[in-house]
Amino acid sequence: xxxxxxxxxxxxxxxxxxxxxxxxxxxxxxxxxxxxxxxxxxxxxxxxxxxxxxxxxxxxxxxxxxxxxxxxxxxxxxxxxxxxxxxxxxxxxxxxxxxxxxxxxxxxxxxxxxxxxxxxxxxxxxxxxxxxxxxxxxxxxxxxxxxxxxxxxxxxxxxxxxxxxxxxxxxxxxxxxxxxxxxxxxxxxxxxxxxxxxxxxxxxxxxxxxxxxxxxxxxxxxxxxxxxxxxxxxxxxxxxxxxxxxxxxxxxxxxxxxxxxxxxxxxxxxxxxxxxxxxxxxxxxxxxxxxxxxxxxxxxxxxxxxxxxxxxxxxxxxxxxxxxxxxxxxxxxxxxxxxxxxxxxxxxxxxxxxxxxxxxxxxxxxxxxxxxxxxxxxxxxxxxxxxxxxxxxxxxxxxxxxxxxxxxxxxxxxxxxxxxxxxxxxxxxxxxxxxxxxxxxxxxxxxxxxxxxxxxxxxxxxxxxxxxxxxxxxxxxxxxxxxxxxxxxxxxxxxxxxxxxxxxxxxxxxxxxxxxxxxxxxxxxxxxxxxxxxxxxxxxxxxxxxxxxxxxxxxxxxxxxxxxxxxxxxxxxxxxxxxxxxxxxxxxxxxxxxxxxxxxxxxxxxxxxxxxxxxxxxxxxxxxxxxxxxxxxxxxxxxxxxx
Numbered sequence: 136x137x138x139x140x141x142x143x144x145x146x147x148x149x150x151x152x153x154x155x156x157x158x159x160x161x162x163x164x165x166x167x168x169x170x171x172x173x174x175x176x177x178x179x180x181x182x183x184x185x186x187x188x189x190x191x192x193x194x195x196x197x198x199x200x201x202x203x204x205x206x207x208x209x210x211x212x213x214x215x216x217x218x219x220x221x222x223x224x225x226x227x228x229x230x231x232x233x234x235x236x237x238x239x240x241x242x243x244x245x246x247x248x249x250x251x252x253x254x255x256x257x258x259x260x261x262x263x264x265x266x267x268x269x270x271x272x273x274x275x276x277x278x279x280x281x282x283x284x285x286x287x288x289x290x291x292x293x294x295x296x297x298x299x300x301x302x303x304x305x306x307x308x309x310x311x312x313x314x315x316x317x318x319x320x321x322x323x324x325x326x327x328x329x330x331x332x333x334x335x336x337x338x339x340x341x342x343x344x345x346x347x348x349x350x351x352x353x354x355x356x357x358x359x360x361x362x363x364x365x366x367x368x369x370x371x372x373x374x375x376x377x378x379x380x381x382x383x384x385x386x387x388x389x390x391x392x393x394x395x396x397x398x399x400x401x402x403x404x405x406x407x408x409x410x411x412x413x414x415x416x417x418x419x420x421x422x423x424x425x426x427x428x429x430x431x432x433x434x435x436x437x438x439x440x441x442x443x444x445x446x447x448x449x450x451x452x453x454x455x456x457x458x459x460x461x462x463x464x465x466x467x468x469x470x471x472x473x474x475x476x477x478x479x480x481x482x483x484x485x486x487x488x489x490x491x492x493x494x495x496x497x498x499x500x501x502x503x504x505x506x507x508x509x510x511x512x513x514x515x516x517x518x519x520x521x522x523x524x525x526x527x528x529x530x531x532x533x534x535x536x537x538x539x540x541x542x543x544x545x546x547x548x549x550x551x552x553x554x555x556x557x558x559x560x561x562x563x564x565x566x567x568x569x570x571x572x573x574x575x576x577x578x579x580x581x582x583x584x585x586x587x588x589x590x591x592x593x594x595x596x597x598x599x600x601x602x603x604x605x606x607x608x609x610x611x612x613x614x615x616x617x618x619x620x621x622x623x624x625x626x627x628x629x630x631x632x633x634x635x636x637x638x639x640x641x642x643x644x645x646x647x648x649x650x651x652x653x654x655x656x657x658x659x660x661x662x663x664x665x666x667x668x669x670x671x672x673x674x675x676x677x678x679x680x681x682x683x684x685x686x687x688x689x690x691x692x693x694x695x696x697x698x699x700x701x702x703x704x705x706x707x708x709x710x711x712x713x714x715x716x717x718x719x720x721x722x723x724x725x726x727x728x729x730x731x732x733x734x735x736x737x738x739x740x741x742x743x744x745x746x747x748x749x750x751x752x753x754x755x756x757x758x759x760x761x762x763x764x765x766x767x768x769x770x771x772x773x774x775x776x777x778x
Contacts, residue, residue: 184719185495186222194218201494205469210487217487221495233484240482248400254478258456259393262348263408265385267445268355270416271423272378273545275359275442276320277566278424279435281549281559284316286435287368291316291679313679319368320546322375323382324672331383332665336509336657338384344392344459347384349450354381356446363440371439379668387664390648391656395459396479399716401585402649410641411581414574416445417545421570424549424563461653461717464493492716500652500721512658522655524724528709529647529663532593535701536643537670539600540694541635543678544569544628550679554687555624556615565625572629576636588713589642593705596638601698603631608691643667646709649717650724706740707732723760734759 186194198218202211220227220241227233227241243250284291291313331351338347354377361374390409394402420442427437457479463472469490476486516526536542544551548569552562583592607627613620643663651659681690710723710731742756 184222185499186218186492189222194222198491201469201491207470207473210473213483213487214491217484217489218491220484221488221492237482237484240485243481244398244400244485248398250481251398251401252479252481254457255396255480258396258479259408261448261452261456262389262392263412264445264452265348265352265355265389265449266409266412267416267419268352268359268442268449269382269386270413270418271420271442271445272323272359272382272416272439273542274417274420274424274566274570275438275440277420277546277549278428278563279438280316280320280547281435281553281562283368283371283435283439284312286432287371289315289368310680310683313683314676315368317676317679319372319375321672321675322372323379324668324675326376326379327383327386328379328665328669328672331380331385332387332661332668333383334380335384335387335661335664336512339388339391339462339657340509343462344388344395345453345456347388348392348453351381351383351385351388352446352449352453354378355385356443356450359442359446360440363436383664383668386644386668387657387660390644391660392459394645394648394717395461395656396457398480399714399719402645402717408581409644410636411574411577412445414570414577414636414640416442418567418570418574419445421563421567425567428560428563460490461493464490464497465653469494496721497653500654509658512655513662515655516659516662520727521721521725522652522659524710524726524728525650525652525655525659526662527728528724529643529650529659530666531701531704531708532639532643532646533663533667534670535593535597535705536639536667537674538694538697538701539597539635539639540604540691540697541632541639542671542674543690543694544632545573546675547678547682548628550682551628551687552621552625554682555611555621557621561621565621568625569628569632572632573636573640576633577640578637580637580641583637584641584645585713588711589646590705590709590711592638593642593709594702596634597698597702597705599634600631600639601695601702603627603634604691604698605695607631608688608695611687611691646712649712650720652721653717706735726759731759 189197195215195218198215199211202208202214207214216230216232216237219230219232224241228238233241289312290307291309335347338350342350358374358378358381361377362371365371365374393409420438423441424438427434427441430437457475458471460472460475460479463469463475472493473486473490476489477483480486480489515522517523548566549559549562552565553559557565580592587595604627607624610620610623610627613623647660647663648656678690681693685693708728708731710726712720712723715723738759739756742754745751745754
């Protein structure tokens with residue numbers, strides 16, 4: 136490589152201030168910082184680059200040792216250049232060893248951050264198609280709920296043609312049947328929460344990210360076809376349990392896979408394609424419901440079975456994607472990780488930089504985590520302070536997705552609109568409108584999730600979801616004879632979806648995929664997704680009965696109150712993660728929860744109240760996290776923008 140032969144390390148600063156040489160042998164690093172931040176108790180909220188300031192000679196020795204261990208001796212000059220860039224990313228212009236092509240590529244990371252290799256976009260978009268299976272299945276069962284209970288002899292509501300008060304079939308126990316309908320609808324979420332999610336860790340361990348996605352796609356492909364040909368509600372329940380195994384392992388893996396492949400500056404925008412495709416699957420599911428509405432008695436079978444369609448490209452296309460480089464690094468396959476990074480980055484220099492930076496940060500993680508197995512990794516979700524804080528934050532955002540009430544609409548919108556006085560076709564059309572709004576308003580989050588940030592989106596959208604859901608519930612009080620009755624209910628439900636889609640829609644899976652260290656990422660994501668889908672199962676089981684007991688007014692008001700509760704939890708326990716590398720988040724989650732809560736209550740909340748309520752614009756909010764070295768420049772810009 137001609138550029139590598141020109142590499143002259145003498146051009147690089149050899150300052151050793153604040154650092155000392157580690158004289159111990161076999162540590163994996165020959166130089167270390169005198170003052171390093173604890174990844175368990177980062178009381179000063181400092182965020183460090185693990186390579187920043189290491190003496191030039193020591194850094195090069197470390198790189199050479201890494202290259203020999205990895206069997207990449209022929210790549211030493213390139214890896215050394217990459218390490219120099221990783222030491223101080225904003226100062227790459229001063230690294231004279233870089234040629235103009237390499238410098239231009241590094242400039243474009245900031246100036247044209249969306250200019251990425253096609254392989255990266257293909258990987259993220261194709262794998263997120265798997266989310267469409269989940270969205271399509273939700274809406275398939277949504278429309279099918281209008282007819283399959285009657286087809287299998289478990290009607291859960293008195294027909295509109297029934298005799299007043301007594302009903303057409305007084306011997307039918309509608310309350311009991313409503314529990315059956317709820318359990319069948321909850322089948323995928325029950326299996327996901329208790330089986331599918333927890334399979335993802337061993338599957339990822341042995342087969343990698345791509346193998347796990349292929350495994351889940353097969354289940355999602357076959358089980359929905361089984362749902363369409365089932366002969367009784369028991370068989371339907373079993374096929375939906377099998378669907379849940381695929382959904383759980385897929386939902387626990389795809390966001391991780393996308394997060395590990397994407398550069399930090401656009402990670403949120405690309406990882407949230409999971410939510411984009413879920414919303415798109417919901418929309419397509421409603422389209423399918425309408426398309427087969429008039430086909431007769433098999434309509435509900437087609438509504439269930441049509442969800443196999445998005446699984447087909449996922450099964451075929453996943454093996455054209457590169458494996459996660461971080462998974463390769465975790466397995467000690469550094470050469471394969473570099474090849475994967477070369478497909479996911481614009482130049483070999485950027486691939487070498489990311490490879491060595493990830494390796495260096497994982498050495499930091501290993502000092503507090505060490506070696507473990509599946510059981511100990513799960514226990515450590517609650518015992519290692521840095522991991523426990525990520526566990527709490529991911530639990531809050533996933534729980535909030537069910538508390539906000541979106542799935543009472545996604546699962547039962549057709550039932551809700553029928554209760555509002557609509558006919559079956561009107562209910563399906565109104566549900567189609569909900570699906571369209573949900574999909575269209577997810578698009579802004581591609582840009583806002585990495586500019587406004589994950590936390591800011593949640594704090595803005597939850598109050599809006601609370602009042603729109605409350606308004607939708609109160610509109611049920613309007614007499615059914617009024618044309619405003621159904622119209623206003625639909626309007627506020629659509630408005631609720633418009634606020635949900637750019638906020639609580641994309642954030643939970645994006646956030647949970649990035650907050651855990653690599654050693655605990657699979658089991659941590661399993662925990663997060665299991666939390667989300669377990670409460671989705673609870674919602675699915677209980678809502679039909681809740682609707683009968685509380686009436687829609689009470690049910691909607693109940694979920695409006697839960698939105699307010701979720702807002703408080705997010706404000707206190709969810710740190711911001713935007714535009715930080717996955718490795719830098721170790722320092723964010725090393726900040727004690729008490730420190731974070733105290734800052735929000737004593738600094739952030741008073742500043743917000745003074746600025747936006749009292750309209751006093753003097754003063755700026757000093758950020759909680761203090762960045763060392765080159766990272767401080769980014770922080771200074773952020774403070775200026777806030778003030």
